[in-house]
Every structure is written in structure tokens, then in C-alpha cells.
Amino acid sequence: MTDPTRNGEFDDWLDSLSDGDGYYVECDEGHGWLPPRRVCPDCGSRELADVSLPDTGEIATHTTITVPTPQFENDAPYVTAIADFGPVSITGLVRGADPEDVAIGDVVGIGVGERETTGERAVVFRPR
Amino acid sequence: MTDPRIAGAGVTKFGKHPERTGRDLFAEAGLEALDQSGVDPDDVDALYYGNFMGELAEHQGHQGPLMAEAIGVDAPATRLEAACASAGAAVREAVKTLRNGEAEVVVVGGAERMTNIGTAAATDALAIAADDLYEIRAGMTFPGAYALMARVYFEEFGGSHEDLAHVAVKNHEHAVVNDHAQIQKEITLEDALEAPTIASPLGLYDSCPITDGAAAAVLTTEEYADEHDLDAPVAISGTGQGSDNLALQDRPHLARTPAADKATDEAYSDAGIGPDDVDVAEVHDCFTIAEVLAIESLGLYEPGEGIHAAADGETTRHGEMPVNLSGGLKAKGHPVGATGVAQLATIAWVLDGTHPRADAVPDGTVGVAHNAGGTVASTTVHVLEVQE
Numbered sequence: 001m002t003d004p005t006r007n008g009e010f011d012d013w014l015d016s017l018s019d020g021d022g023y024y025v026e027c028d029e030g031h032g033w034l035p036p037r038r039v040c041p042d043c044g045s046r047e048l049a050d051v052s053l054p055d056t057g058e059i060a061t062h063t064t065i066t067v068p069t070p071q072f073e074n075d076a077p078y079v080t081a082i083a084d085f086g087p088v089s090i091t092g093l094v095r096g097a098d099p100e101d102v103a104i105g106d107v108v109g110i111g112v113g114e115r116e117t118t119g120e121r122a123v124v125f126r127p128r
Numbered sequence: 129m130t131d132p133r134i135a136g137a138g139v140t141k142f143g144k145h146p147e148r149t150g151r152d153l154f155a156e157a158g159l160e161a162l163d164q165s166g167v168d169p170d171d172v173d174a175l176y177y178g179n180f181m182g183e184l185a186e187h188q189g190h191q192g193p194l195m196a197e198a199i200g201v202d203a204p205a206t207r208l209e210a211a212c213a214s215a216g217a218a219v220r221e222a223v224k225t226l227r228n229g230e231a232e233v234v235v236v237g238g239a240e241r242m243t244n245i246g247t248a249a250a251t252d253a254l255a256i257a258a259d260d261l262y263e264i265r266a267g268m269t270f271p272g273a274y275a276l277m278a279r280v281y282f283e284e285f286g287g288s289h290e291d292l293a294h295v296a297v298k299n300h301e302h303a304v305v306n307d308h309a310q311i312q313k314e315i316t317l318e319d320a321l322e323a324p325t326i327a328s329p330l331g332l333y334d335s336c337p338i339t340d341g342a343a344a345a346v347l348t349t350e351e352y353a354d355e356h357d358l359d360a361p362v363a364i365s366g367t368g369q370g371s372d373n374l375a376l377q378d379r380p381h382l383a384r385t386p387a388a389d390k391a392t393d394e395a396y397s398d399a400g401i402g403p404d405d406v407d408v409a410e411v412h413d414c415f416t417i418a419e420v421l422a423i424e425s426l427g428l429y430e431p432g433e434g435i436h437a438a439a440d441g442e443t444t445r446h447g448e449m450p451v452n453l454s455g456g457l458k459a460k461g462h463p464v465g466a467t468g469v470a471q472l473a474t475i476a477w478v479l480d481g482t483h484p485r486a487d488a489v490p491d492g493t494v495g496v497a498h499n500a501g502g503t504v505a506s507t508t509v510h511v512l513e514v515q516e
Binding site: 007010033034041060061062063064065066067068069070071072073075078080081082088089090091092093099104115120121122123 | 247248249251252255261262263264265266267268269271272275276277279280283324325326327328329330373375376377378382
């Protein structure tokens with residue numbers, strides 16, 4: 001069986017999270033984005049540099065999903081959240097917390113986990 | 129510059145028609161529109177057609193010429209895809225083509241077949257309007273995406289799930305007399321609040337159903353309508369479209385919809401109107417919070433104030449600013465690629481007095497249609513005005 005096709009810099013970025021060496025890309029005006037990016041959508045700059053991702057982020061919003069897509073059938077119910085990490089925000093699964101206890105403002109770390117349904121990799125936040 | 133006239137419109141019954149093909153649904157709507165318009169099909173110069181998930185639901189791409197065939201039209205036919213705003217984008221192309229003189233008659237429409245693949249597969253198909261790498265792989269569904277937006281809205285502006293429940297109750301009540309609607313049933317506030325949660329804080333009644341259906345309209349130039357003595361009193365006087373970052377995580381503000389703000393500004397400017405001129409609106413209430421965000425982007429309410437509009441009765445058919453007299457996506461249903469043209473048809477019928485809820489705005493002359501794709505990463509706004 002062949003390995004699944006990699007999604008270029010996205011999978012490179014997941015690798016970096018797994019290694020505890022996460023990063024984002026930043027333009028010369030300080031706008032932050034996640035890869036792959038060749039241009040800053042805000043200012044049009046093409047001067048993008050890798051910058052280390054902060055160790056922790058803060059949950060900006062969250063939801064507990066009970067009606068999933070088939071790819072998350074065995075994961076449900078699960079929490080999906082957007083967390084702010086300075087100049088970038090990232091969407092991920094919240095694990096290690098009771099869904100009822102997840103709140104805006106919670107501080108979380110970021111890593112990579114597996115989906116229960118498919119075994120594929122996913123961004124995971126855990127309370128700090 | 130001519131303001132295109134709406135010479136006829138057709139909408140299928142929205143609902144569960146798992147055995148009906150997209151081409152059959154569109155043929156019903158398109159032929160009804162042609163028949164109502166009185167236009168000879170040979171005079172049609174172009175077809176613009178909205179569809180989102182044809183490849184996934186029917187294993188059918190390249191639907192433009194297929195749909196032209198289905199209604200007996202031999203003209204350049206193009207499918208447009210902008211997620212749930214596909215038909216709104218099709219309307220915009222039709223308006224531009226008529227205005228620039230490339231066509232005198234255009235059929236615009238859309239169709240979607242969704243229930244044949246079941247709820248889980250339809251949820252999956254809808255999800256691809258989000259960012260695959262950064263959202264879908266993090267478990268985001270469309271109810272989930274709007275739930276993320278609702279929670280930020282509550283945090284920033286206040287409001288509650290009960291306020292959203294009033295939106296659902298209102299739209300269900302509006303749909304009761306709309307025979308095109310998927311759900312012609314009133315619900316109570318308790319029904320909405322006690323329904324199962326699908327993505328907290330949103331419950332089953334905060335979400336539109338999964339729907340099969342089609343809609344079509346025949347648009348002509350003012351000159352063609354006059355020459356052929358068509359009964360076409362309603363014109364599209366303004367068109368606007370805006371885009372935003374596809375992924376929610378890349379937006380600076382999750383309780384606002386700047387793509388809709390841009391579309392609104394452009395459409396109002398094009399028509400030479402402002403929000404105070406609007407008598408009635410059909411907005412993209414795929415989820416109850418979406419209606420709140422829409423009426424704020426349309427300038428009918430200030431940011432943070434739209435949440436109370438339904439609860440206060442202002443957007444009901446008895447209120448100052450009736451919104452979604454058709455029942456909206458919430459109760460009328462949401463066959464994704466058809467929705468933007470169904471909204472157009474509703475406003476035209478309300479303004480010409482033939483819609484069953486037209487009595488809500490007996491002297492109405494200006495209506496707007498707001499059609500949003502994805503988490504409002506694409507939005508079209510069209511202004512309709514009575515010309516006589």
C-alpha cells in the first residue's frame with residue numbers, strides 16, 4: 001500500500017507541530033498566516049518569513065459537534081475551537097478537557113493527534 | 129444603462145425528492161419561468177446556472193449545457209459555483225451580460241439534489257465549502273462553523289440562543305402559506321429551544337434542512353420587455369458581490385461578515401438607494417445566526433442590534449422590516465445552488481403582489497436579496513425595484 005499523498009507545506013507544518021517546533025509565516029508588515037502562502041492577503045507583500053509559533057494560545061471560540069461528517073463519526077461528540085496564537089489563529093480539536101468546561105479565554109497548547117474515525121492527523125489543543 | 133427586468137420565475141416545491149434528478153428539477157423550474165415570461169425560448173441568449181455539489185451528489189459535472197438542454201434552450205450555458213451563493217453569482221453574471229449589451233434575454237437559475245446521498249454525506253459535501261486543510265480536518269462542519277460565529281457574537285454583543293430561536297419561529301410561521309416551502313409547519317419557542325443540539329450552541333431548529341429543488345428566472349432588457357409587451361414590472365437595479373478569507377481562522381472578526389458589507393455597499397450604490405429605502409428582504413438564513421449577521425450587513429440594523437429583531441417582532445410579517453417572508457432557508461429549504469434565484473423570485477413576487485405573504489408590504493417598492501456562500505466568504509446582494 002502506498003503512502004497517502006502529502007499536502008505539501010501543510011503536512012510539513014503538521015510535522016513541525018509534532019516536533020514541538022511549530023511556526024507561522026509573517027510578512028514584513030507583521031501579518032501572520034499559516035502555510036502554504038506566497039503572498040500576504042492583507043497587504044500583498046511577498047516577503048514572508050517563518051516565525052516560531054508561541055507555545056500557548058487562547059481559545060477565541062469553540063463548539064461541541066454532535067452531528068459530524070463521516071470522517072469524524074467515531075470522534076463525536078468532539079470540540080472544535082479556534083485559538084489565537086498572536087498574529088495567527090488556528091482551528092483544532094480540543095482534547096483533555098470536558099466539553100462542558102471549555103471556555104473562551106482558556107489557555108491551550110498545540111500539537112498533533114489522530115482522528116479516532118480515520119486515524120488521520122489533526123491539530124489538537126490541550127489545556128495548559 | 130438598462131436595469132434588467134424579471135419577466136418570469138419558476139420554483140419547484142422544495143423538499144425531499146431523492147429520486148428526482150437535478151436536470152428534471154431544473155426543467156420544471158426553467159419551463160415554468162419561460163412560460164410565465166412569455167419569452168420565446170429561441171430568444172434566449174445565455175444561461176447562467178448555479179450548482180454546488182453536483183459532482184458529489186450526482187456524479188455530474190459540466191451541468192451548464194445539460195440544463196440548457198433540459199429547458200429546450202440553445203445558447204451558451206455556464207455553471208457558476210460559489211458554494212451556497214452559486215445562484216446569486218449566476219444572477220450577477222446575467223445582470224452584467226444584459227447591461228453590457230451582449231444579450232437581450234438570459235435564463236438564470238440553479239438546482240441542487242442533496243437528499244439522495246443522506247444526511248452524513250450531505251453534511252460532508254457541504255463542508256467542502258470550508259477550508260479543507262485547516263477547517264475540515266479539524267472537524268469543522270457547517271453548523272459547527274456558524275456555531276463558532278454565534279458564540280463570538282454572544283460574547284461580544286450579548287444575546288442568547290433564545291433570541292436565535294425567535295428567528296426560527298418567525299421563519300417557520302412565514303412559510304406556512306408558501307407552497308414552495310419544504311416545511312410548512314409552525315414551531316414554538318419551546319420546540320426550538322428543546323431541539324437536540326447539533327453544534328453547541330446551535331440546535332436542530334437553528335439549521336436549515338437538507339433540500340432538493342430548483343429555481344429559475346427569465347431576465348430581459350427593458351427594451352426587449354417593452355418591444356414584446358411583457359408584464360415585467362420589477363427590475364434588478366443593483367448588484368454587488370464581496371469575498372472574504374475562506375477560513376474563519378484568518379478573519380479578524382468572527383461576528384461580522386465584511387463580504388456581505390462589501391456586496392451591500394456596491395449593490396446599494398449601484399441602485400442609488402440606502403437601507404432606509406428597503407421595504408423587504410430575503411436573506412441567507414442557513415442558520416439562525418446567519419440571518420442576524422445578514423440584516424446587520426445590509427445596514428438594516430447596527431452591528432450587535434440585529435439579534436433582537438425577530439424577538440421584538442420587527443422582522444416578522446407584521447413588523448417594520450419583514451425578513452424572509454418565504455420562510456427563508458430555515459423553513460422554505462436550501463437546495464444550495466438554487467437558493468439565490470429562489471430569493472430573487474420571492475422578492476419579485478412580493479413586490480408584484482403575487483406572493484402569498486405580499487400583504488406584509490402592500491406598498492413595497494424596494495426589496496433586497498442577500499445570498500451567502502460558505503461562512504460568508506462569498507456574498508451577493510441584489511436590489512429589486514418596482515419600475516411602474
